[in-house]
Amino acid sequence: xxxxxxxxxxxxxxxxxxxxxxxxxxxxxxxxxxxxxxxxxxxxxxxxxxxxxxxxxxxxxxxxxxxxxxxxxxxxxxxxxxxxxxxxxxxxxxxxxxxxxxxxxxxxxxxxxxxxxxxxxxxxxxxxxxxxxxxxxxxxxxxxxxxxxxxxxxxxxxxxxxxxxxxxxxxxxxxxxxxxxxxxxxxxxxxxxxxxxxxxxxxxxxxxxxxxxxxxxxxxxxxxxxxxxxxxxxxxxxxxxxxxxxxxxxxxxxxxxxxxxxxxxxxxxxxxxxxxxxxxxxxxxxxxxxxxx
Numbered sequence: 001x002x003x004x005x006x007x008x009x010x011x012x013x014x015x016x017x018x019x020x021x022x023x024x025x026x027x028x029x030x031x032x033x034x035x036x037x038x039x040x041x042x043x044x045x046x047x048x049x050x051x052x053x054x055x056x057x058x059x060x061x062x063x064x065x066x067x068x069x070x071x072x073x074x075x076x077x078x079x080x081x082x083x084x085x086x087x088x089x090x091x092x093x094x095x096x097x098x099x100x101x102x103x104x105x106x107x108x109x110x111x112x113x114x115x116x117x118x119x120x121x122x123x124x125x126x127x128x129x130x131x132x133x134x135x136x137x138x139x140x141x142x143x144x145x146x147x148x149x150x151x152x153x154x155x156x157x158x159x160x161x162x163x164x165x166x167x168x169x170x171x172x173x174x175x176x177x178x179x180x181x182x183x184x185x186x187x188x189x190x191x192x193x194x195x196x197x198x199x200x201x202x203x204x205x206x207x208x209x210x211x212x213x214x215x216x217x218x219x220x221x222x223x224x225x226x227x228x229x230x231x232x233x234x235x236x237x238x239x240x241x242x243x244x245x246x247x248x249x250x251x252x253x254x255x256x257x258x259x260x261x262x263x264x265x266x267x268x269x270x271x272x273x274x275x276x277x278x279x280x281x282x283x284x285x286x287x288x289x290x291x292x293x
Contacts, residue, residue: 003271006280007217009292014061014178024055024067024124030103031118031126035071038099048072052129052155054193057162059177064185065193066125068115070139070155071096078132078140082150089142089149096130113145138243154243161242165201169210176200176220179287183221183260186288190251194240201241203227221286222264228257260286 016024029045036042036049053068054060060067077095081088097116100109110117115127131139131153138154166173180196183189203224209216237248267282283291 002215002273002276003218003279004213004215006276006283006292007214010179010217010283010287010290011175011214013290013292014182016060016062020062027120027124027126028067028069031069031100031128032071034103035096035099035128038102039073039077050155052159053127054177054181054197056155057159057177057197058166059162059174059181059193059197061178061181061185063123064181066127069126069128071128071130072133072139073130075132081142087144087148090144092130092142093144096128100128114141114143114151153245157242158240158245159242162197162201165204165241169204169207170212172207172210172212172217172220173200173204175217176204176224179217179221180224182287182290183225186286186290187256187260189253189256191253192247192250194247195238195249198238198240198247199228199231200224202238218264218268218283221283222261222268225257225261225264229254229261 028049028051032047032049033043033045036044036047040048048071050056050070051068052070054065055067056070059065073092077092081092084091093111093114093116097109097111100116100118104118108118108120110119112127115129118126118128120126129141131141134140134152137156138152140150140152143149143151162173177193177197177200180200181193184191184196204210207220207223209219231254233254235249237246239245240247263282263285267279267286270276270279270282280291280293284293
């Protein structure tokens with residue numbers, strides 16, 4: 001099995017397969033129906049709802065990424081909760097949580113200050129972000145932390161930017177984002193999925209093999225690890241493509257990037273068929289058991 005086949009099989013392992021997509025879709029529709037019933041007086045399973053985050057950007061990896069849903073609320077609720085003397089944002093999130101408790105029991109439904117969280121026994125977690133639409137296409141959402149505030153984001157712009165660049169680079173941007181989620185998870189690297197996407201988006205714009213196939217995905221992983229190591233250590237944030245939203249560094253990631261870059265250099269030097277087993281062993285050190293043996 002050559003490098004191209006190895007990374008093609010790796011892709012099949014980290015991509016979210018049809019059965020899981022079906023299960024996710026069923027839950028998404030049930031959540032959306034519940035919220036539409038309570039906030040819009042309709043039983044639609046799709047209106048006012050959108051996949052966002054890594055799943056919306058199509059950069060999620062199997063078994064690693066949470067499922068993020070943006071749910072639009074009627075503007076009257078913004079007026080209502082803005083009028084609270086203290087932390088109307090917390091009250092808004094509680095209202096959304098109470099709606100979901102009509103469908104899911106209390107052991108499943110929680111929150112983290114900006115989203116309502118539903119955790120399922122199979123390890124899949126949905127995070128629901130209630131929002132209000134602005135005239136420029138951005139969203140206003142509630143942040144109950146620090147006494148409460150309103151914040152803005154623009155997930156649609158991020159999804160459009162990632163999709164456009166991914167098409168321009170032969171699908172390699174999304175592949176890189178998913179691979180590096182596997183790397184992050186296997187090595188407990190302190191990086192958010194959003195930061196991986198932002199940095200991968202910047203990196204691949206000038207990567208010399210951006211239009212190549214799976215046969216170059218070993219170089220893709222190797223060169224991105226080097227890129228991570230070479231980043232300015234003093235920099236604390238980067239900007240999300242499309243929206244320009246800030247995405248912050250959450251810890252030291254460059255030390256592990258250097259360690260695995262050196263392993264990747266060794267793996268990339270083992271192109272001969274008689275070294276295939278050694279090559280795969282190196283990549284499994286980098287990516288873990290998701291990489292084919």
